[in-house]
Amino acid sequence: xxxxxxxxxxxxxxxxxxxxxxxxxxxxxxxxxxxxxxxxxxxxxxxxxxxxxxxxxxxxxxxxxxxxxxxxxxxxxxxxxxxxxxxxxxxxxxxxxxxxxxxxxxxxxxxxxxxxxxxxxxxxxxxxxxxxxxxxxxxxxxxxxxxxxxxxxxxxxxxxxxxxxxxxxxxxxxxxxxxxxxxxxxxxxxxxxxxxxxxxxxxxxxxxxxxxxxxxxxxxxxxxxxxxxxxxxxxxxx
Amino acid sequence: xxxxxxxxxxxxxxxxxxxxxxxxxxxxxxxxxxxxxxxxxxxxxxxxxxxxxxxxxxxxxxxxxxxxxxxxxxxxxxxxxxxxxxxxxxxxxxxxxxxxxxxxxxxxxxxxxxxxxxxxxxxxxxxxxxxxxxxxxxxxxxxxxxxxxxxxxxxxxxxxxxxxxxxxxxxxxxxxxxxxxxxxxxxxxxxxxxxxxxxxxxxxxxxxxxxxxxxxxxxxxxxxxxxxxxxxxxxxxx
DNA sequence: AAGAAATTGTACGGCATAGTACCGACGCCC
DNA sequence: GGGCGTCGGTACTATGCCGTACAATTTCTT
Numbered sequence: 001x002x003x004x005x006x007x008x009x010x011x012x013x014x015x016x017x018x019x020x021x022x023x024x025x026x027x028x029x030x031x032x033x034x035x036x037x038x039x040x041x042x043x044x045x046x047x048x049x050x051x052x053x054x055x056x057x058x059x060x061x062x063x064x065x066x067x068x069x070x071x072x073x074x075x076x077x078x079x080x081x082x083x084x085x086x087x088x089x090x091x092x093x094x095x096x097x098x099x100x101x102x103x104x105x106x107x108x109x110x111x112x113x114x115x116x117x118x119x120x121x122x123x124x125x126x127x128x129x130x131x132x133x134x135x136x137x138x139x140x141x142x143x144x145x146x147x148x149x150x151x152x153x154x155x156x157x158x159x160x161x162x163x164x165x166x167x168x169x170x171x172x173x174x175x176x177x178x179x180x181x182x183x184x185x186x187x188x189x190x191x192x193x194x195x196x197x198x199x200x201x202x203x204x205x206x207x208x209x210x211x212x213x214x215x216x217x218x219x220x221x222x223x224x225x226x227x228x229x230x231x232x233x234x235x236x237x238x
Numbered sequence: 239x240x241x242x243x244x245x246x247x248x249x250x251x252x253x254x255x256x257x258x259x260x261x262x263x264x265x266x267x268x269x270x271x272x273x274x275x276x277x278x279x280x281x282x283x284x285x286x287x288x289x290x291x292x293x294x295x296x297x298x299x300x301x302x303x304x305x306x307x308x309x310x311x312x313x314x315x316x317x318x319x320x321x322x323x324x325x326x327x328x329x330x331x332x333x334x335x336x337x338x339x340x341x342x343x344x345x346x347x348x349x350x351x352x353x354x355x356x357x358x359x360x361x362x363x364x365x366x367x368x369x370x371x372x373x374x375x376x377x378x379x380x381x382x383x384x385x386x387x388x389x390x391x392x393x394x395x396x397x398x399x400x401x402x403x404x405x406x407x408x409x410x411x412x413x414x415x416x417x418x419x420x421x422x423x424x425x426x427x428x429x430x431x432x433x434x435x436x437x438x439x440x441x442x443x444x445x446x447x448x449x450x451x452x453x454x455x456x457x458x459x460x461x462x463x464x465x466x467x468x469x470x471x472x473x474x475x476x
Numbered sequence: 477a478a479g480a481a482a483t484t485g486t487a488c489g490g491c492a493t494a495g496t497a498c499c500g501a502c503g504c505c506c
Numbered sequence: 507g508g509g510c511g512t513c514g515g516t517a518c519t520a521t522g523c524c525g526t527a528c529a530a531t532t533t534c535t536t
Contacts, residue, residue: 060376062373062376062377062379062380062463063380064380064459064460064463065459065462065463066458066459068380068384068459070379070380070383070384072375072376072379072380073376083372084369086365087365087366087368087369088361088362088365088366089365089366089369089471092369092373092467093373093463093466093467094373094376123326124326127324127325127326127327128325128326128327130325130368131322131325131327131330133372134371134372134375135300135330135331135332137310137372137375137376137379138298138300138310138311138332138375138379139300140379141300141308141310141375141376141378141379141382142300142301142302142306142308142310142382142419144379144380144382144383144384145308145378145382145383145418145419145420146306146308146382146419148492148493149492149493172512172513172514173513173514173515174512174513174514180383181380181383181384182383182493182494183493183494183495183496184513184514185493185494185495185496185514185515185516185517186492186493186494188514188515188516189515189516191514192515202514204501204502204503204512204513204514205512205513205514220304221302221303221304221306222302224303225300225302225303225331229330229331233327386522386523387522387523410482410483410484411483411484412482412483412484420523420524421523421524421525421526422483422484423484423485423486423487423523423524423525423526424522424523424524426484426485426486427485427486429484430485440484442482442483442484442531442532442533443482443483443484443532443533
């Protein structure tokens, strides 16, 4: 797959690069399709590529030796998958996989390292995203520790909604229960509650956001801090 | 206060720098005493310095507009406070304050930015720590979402124990309840439980670790993943 | 020494979520 | 179009933690 010209690129980080930096990336990048459940970064294996999503969503999951799993960060076209490489870290105990299929521009690890080593502004932009991702993970820690399931679910749906086109996206209760670290039937009842309040519409394997403002209210203060900081850090004016 | 010679420095990141890099830092650094509750990084204000702790512990806390607070990362002599500056981020919504008093080597923000810009290995070491900190925060998210209060308390005590000299350190139930995002009486009973099992000894405003192995067992799989990765990433051989 | 403040111990009802089990419904595949 | 696997709905008990209140104890202040 070809890499789009910068004019048409949908990844936000790529879109705000200087034409020169963009060209440098373009010359070593390739376009790829991301299928559901594709593993972009495998746990404890060398990171092979970074992925700049054009569409779709990836989830970073932390796990324990005993098999507990929980989502700690989600990335869509607003970011990049492969932050460790910016920090000269070549592998990670976390797994990152495709949650909603889409397309991406990807760059081989060594080439990416060279690029960020040589290009200050590119390094700066990816660094800003890395910090936004840290804030998101911290927000998840806060949310997991002090919000109800319903609030956390609302937060999660909002974060997905921010990253997809349109108001509907595929997701199962079972999947949500893993991401949020709760029981599956708990997700079912929480979804019913949000649906009963007219915020969302749930179909088999799909959720549609009907009233984003109400959903924000349902999320309470669990949503917003990392999002605001992302906007402050990463803006078109570089 | 003077900055120690590298031979006697206790901060782990400083201790593994090349003599050349250490000297460069030393020439712009100053030693400071850290008092309990001193704010090292204030929320949403310019970061003035980075702090490389020689002793003591600092806590990074995430907060919501409505005043929920929870600890997302803890740093002692194994790390550095002020990671955002490495990523060219000049402020953060999180607050970092001194949890256990001690000493630190600190470097003014602009000087630190210049140093990491110019010195590849220094940048690499701080970057590795930044990633270890991300893993710790992710571990906190996982733990908050899927472990019991008792397990989380055990994890927290272990993380403190890792960062102090000796087996005893000052901490109140009230403080712990904020850090863990739970009720204060919940902390009291959890401490009693650990104490009853002979893992710790609690005195007013103090906790002493008696049996670290048992404490690890009590923490279950909530403790260990970020710690192992820190050791892998940051080792004496650079 | 007395009062104030901080810290810890304890109790109790109530709710949120866990754990588990089972069934119905939908959709895909042969 | 029948069968099977995935997905979602519901029910029940168990339990961990919340919210709250209040008292006892230790330490600090004056």
